[in-house]
Amino acid sequence: METNPYAAPGAVVDDAYVYNGAELEVLKASRWQRLGAAIIDGLAVGICVMPLSFYVLQGWASRNPALTQSHAAMPNFVSGPVAAVSGVIVLGLIIINCVLLHRNGQTIGKRALSIKVVRKDGSRVPLTRFIFLRFLPVELFRFIPFVGGIIGLVDTLMIFGSERRCMHDLIADTIVIED
Template sequence: MPEQTITLAGRGSRLGAVLIDSVILIPILIGIAMVTGFWDYFITRAANGIPLSLNENLIAFLVGQSLFLLLNGIFLANHGQTIGKRIMKVKIVDMDGKQVGFLKLYSLRYLAFSFISQIPVAGGLLSIINVLFIFGKPRRCLHDLLTGTQVVVHG
């Protein structure tokens, strides 16, 4: 049986996948916030310089993560892809090109970095550093290094 060649996904494909995922997720989250009244509440507080409480941030975080899993959980578990990655024909694999277990994939690659990004200043800085790692030779973000994954061309 011939050995399968692994081709790393390009930076443009990865960016495209993230943008597609965001274009799908953000309007739905805004819609949920508007229907529940959270949008007006948030805008009013922001206009008056009042930050959300820890509990309010936690609820918003959990709603966002739940929606992310609702939209992408099956694709991640079965194919190592989000909707955006599927459209861009790339997928997440381990360093041997094999599928990564869902719990490891979600908890380390998505949940941990999403949670850390919520920390004022430090979270934003880490998010920038995470993304800048893609400009290194192996084209792997910090979350790829932590998880032991790479994003490759698929199909």
């Protein structure tokens, strides 16, 4: 018996489970879980960036005569290679978070606290939606003096609303649920 090489595959594939609205409401992550995940993510980035930041500050302080005359000179305790390794680690952290977001809708902090980001209908969020709708709009506004601080504060405080969704969740049409 010959098989047709141009025939459609015959594998049986189950559809991905999609939550209904009531299930998602029950599964929503608590404000404390979201805060904890944000703290873990912030600490991870902060620790990785710290040597690189000190290196940049050392260079700036050594080239600013007003600072070196009025204050004790900043000690040079972070070398160029250490700063370079710090930069590579930060890049690695970004890549790890992007892979986790793409696969599971989680960052390192969200994974640690067993929560994840899904679309409002319960489906998976594509990485492009994370970057261009959930992250970039709010982050770009934060660079605007005065207005950026207000938008960042409003984005954060919206978690205390009845829907427990931040501004970036509303823009990207996402919610954070327990995994």
